[in-house]
Amino acid sequence: MADEIKTEVAETAQVTEEKTVAAETAAEEAPAAETKPAWPYASYPEGYNKLLNKIMPFWARPMKKMMGDLLIRVLVDG
Amino acid sequence: MREVEKNMKPKELKAYRTQLFRDAEQWKTPDRIPHYGNIVTWKIFDAGYTIDQAMTNFDVMKETVEKFLEKYPIDVLIDIGIRNQFGVTEAFGMGENGYYYYDKEVVGINDHDYCPVDRLMEYIDNKYKYAWEVALPEKIPDFYDKSIDTWKNVWKAYWDYIMFIFKMNKVTGAYGLANGAPNNPMKGTINFGIEEAESNLLGIKKLSIACRRNFDQLKEFCDAWNEKETKPIIEKIMAGEDGPDMKYCFDASLIMLSQNILNPKQFDELYWCYLEPLLKAYEAKGKCPRIFTEGKIDMYADHFADFKKGSLAFHLENDDPWAIREKLPNVCIIGGLTTQLLGTATPEECVDYTKKLIDELGSEGGFILSEDKMLWYRNDCKSENLKAVCEFVSTYELKK
Numbered sequence: 001m002a003d004e005i006k007t008e009v010a011e012t013a014q015v016t017e018e019k020t021v022a023a024e025t026a027a028e029e030a031p032a033a034e035t036k037p038a039w040p041y042a043s044y045p046e047g048y049n050k051l052l053n054k055i056m057p058f059w060a061r062p063m064k065k066m067m068g069d070l071l072i073r074v075l076v077d078g
Numbered sequence: 079m080r081e082v083e084k085n086m087k088p089k090e091l092k093a094y095r096t097q098l099f100r101d102a103e104q105w106k107t108p109d110r111i112p113h114y115g116n117i118v119t120w121k122i123f124d125a126g127y128t129i130d131q132a133m134t135n136f137d138v139m140k141e142t143v144e145k146f147l148e149k150y151p152i153d154v155l156i157d158i159g160i161r162n163q164f165g166v167t168e169a170f171g172m173g174e175n176g177y178y179y180y181d182k183e184v185v186g187i188n189d190h191d192y193c194p195v196d197r198l199m200e201y202i203d204n205k206y207k208y209a210w211e212v213a214l215p216e217k218i219p220d221f222y223d224k225s226i227d228t229w230k231n232v233w234k235a236y237w238d239y240i241m242f243i244f245k246m247n248k249v250t251g252a253y254g255l256a257n258g259a260p261n262n263p264m265k266g267t268i269n270f271g272i273e274e275a276e277s278n279l280l281g282i283k284k285l286s287i288a289c290r291r292n293f294d295q296l297k298e299f300c301d302a303w304n305e306k307e308t309k310p311i312i313e314k315i316m317a318g319e320d321g322p323d324m325k326y327c328f329d330a331s332l333i334m335l336s337q338n339i340l341n342p343k344q345f346d347e348l349y350w351c352y353l354e355p356l357l358k359a360y361e362a363k364g365k366c367p368r369i370f371t372e373g374k375i376d377m378y379a380d381h382f383a384d385f386k387k388g389s390l391a392f393h394l395e396n397d398d399p400w401a402i403r404e405k406l407p408n409v410c411i412i413g414g415l416t417t418q419l420l421g422t423a424t425p426e427e428c429v430d431y432t433k434k435l436i437d438e439l440g441s442e443g444g445f446i447l448s449e450d451k452m453l454w455y456r457n458d459c460k461s462e463n464l465k466a467v468c469e470f471v472s473t474y475e476l477k478k
Contacts, residue, residue: 039222044210054226055233069206071166071236076192076209076217077278078167078176 048072079151079472080110091254095153099256099327103366103410104388105443107478111436112327113447113471114258114393114412115152118161119185120453121145124461128182133164136242140249147253149461150468154256154327156452158246162239169235171228175218183456191281192217195292198299201279202271202306259331259368260323268311268332268356271303272296272348276336286339289348296348304352315359322365328391329365338373350381357382361389368393368412379405387444395450403439411439412446415467420449420459425466432467436474447471 041051052068053061060067083091101108122132125142132138139159147155167176177190192213193201201208215221275296276285288296323329337345360367370393379402382390387408394402394413402411414435419428432447439445447467453459 042211042215042222044204044207048210051229055229060237067236067240071232072206072209072214074163074166074236074239075170075172075232076213078163078172078178 080475083151083472086254088252088254092251092256093324095254095256096324096327098153099446100322100324100366102440102443102446103322103328103391105410107441107443107476110473110475111440111445111447111471112153113468114327115150115155116393116449116451117146117152117155117453117459118157120455120458123456124149129180129185130182132159133162133180133185134168136165136238136245139242140246143246144249147250147255150464151472152255152468154258155250156258158250158255160243160246165235165239166232169228169231170218170224172218185454189281189283191279191284193279195280195284195288195295198275198279198295199302202299202302257326259326259328268330270308270349270352271300272336272340273333274303275299276339282339285336289340289344293344300348300352308352308356312356312359315356315363315365318363320364328368329360330367332367332369333372334369334375335372337371337375337378342378345378350378354381357385357390361385365389366391366410371395371397376401376405382406382409385409391446393448399435399439399445403444410444410446412448413450414439414445414447415449417449417451417453417458420453420463420467421457423463425462428463428467429470432470433474436471436476441476 039047041047048068049064052064056064056067083094086094095112098108098110098112099114102112119129119132122129122139122142125132125145127138127142132142139162143155143159146152164178164180167178178185178187180186193208197208197212200212272285275288276282280288285296337349340348357367366389368391372395374396375392375394376397382392383406385408388410390408391410391412392402392406394411397413399411399414402409415428415432419431423431435447436445440447449459451458
């Protein structure tokens, strides 16, 4: 019984080792996974406001809400 | 143009023209029949340009409008050259992902849909959030890759466009052109859920299918739209002043198109139950909206039969104006001139027909002359025909 357990453990360890080696090889061969950062302006209204702050001249910012929403409409309906 | 009008200063002429519209709407005999110019890109061809030349150059567009107003003494012009947002979409590099397109001869729009039926409630919850976070990234594959410089160019094009709108308002003011209608008392144009679903969210094809397969979801969306968009407008109308706003020829401008694909039950449950309270509010306050009834409205004419004279004006497209007058003797008719006539007949035939329209439909008010379809294409109209009609209607005085 003990031998059977030893054998099973040894076989399991062998399989595990083979799987680990295969996984490591695959990982080395595969190109590095792209970890692209999320677009910082993707949310509304927070991200969109940040974008507007970058592209609107300072003097136009008091009209940000009205003009910003209309710009979205122009882009989405146009 | 009559001598009395030629001698008016622009502001005076503008006020006079506005009064002509208001008289016609109120079924008072106006001095002459006003002419509502339903003319869009045809004026570009008439000025010697092609569509692409005017759409990409504000100076050319301004020149086409000025040439048009010099040549044709029209009282209101539906498009003063500002239905042109291509500068913004092109700065964005929208290319073939844009819904509108143009070439030398045509401006067109593709049937489009940016909101599936099961997301309509998400859209109504926050339209701009949905547009920014869902619709735009789906519409434009490289949306997240646009550089800050591209966005700055978009902003510049957008600002130029807004400045152009102001400039064109000054130009038309110098010609004494009257203002058609104010915007929605909240903001933007007045629209209904079913129209928004047809024109943008689902498109004609998917709305037609949804009417049969997803009626309950559509109804839920239209109810929510009514609560969020239409009811506040009604409250604002009821809280405002009585009587017509004399800065404008009409107190509101609405477009109806989706009635053409709805059956009577769908029309009642998805459209009329929201439209009627709005129209009743205008009626109660002594105001008159213009409704551009695209396609046809005669199948639903009975719905409008009980409104007081002076509270509704229908801008007809494919309906016969005499048939509508018979069914709806309470509704002011805008229209009468067909593109078939303007594009193929002689100037004499056009004038004879215009005289018949005025004598039979407008001698006691209740009629405003206009082109039935928007004039977009080169062959929609011959210059000599429009000139003859304008000359006739602007000088044909009515007996009071």
